[in-house]
Amino acid sequence: MHSQRPGPDPDPRPQPPQRPLPTDCCDSGCPVCVHDLYADEVAAYAKALADWNQRHPDPGGPPPAA
Numbered sequence: 620m621h622s623q624r625p626g627p628d629p630d631p632r633p634q635p636p637q638r639p640l641p642t643d644c645c646d647s648g649c650p651v652c653v654h655d656l657y658a659d660e661v662a663a664y665a666k667a668l669a670d671w672n673q674r675h676p677d678p679g680g681p682p683p684a685a
Contacts (some may be wrong), residue, residue, distance in 0.1 A: 630674060633667040636660035
């Protein structure tokens with residue numbers, strides 16, 4: 620009997636961005652600091668995760684808001 624292995628998830632849960640290391644910032648007042656970039660990535664992650672949660676509601680949780 621053949622058992623089929625599931626393929627890769629076509630809609631994987633978004634992964635949070637990696638926080639910059641303390642040594643990643645040079646403390647020189649750059650126009651675009653690594654901390655600014657990280658904040659942008661966190662905001663994009665939060666949106667992507669909210670969208671993903673809408674597509675994958677928790678079967679034991681409350682229904683998604685309309």
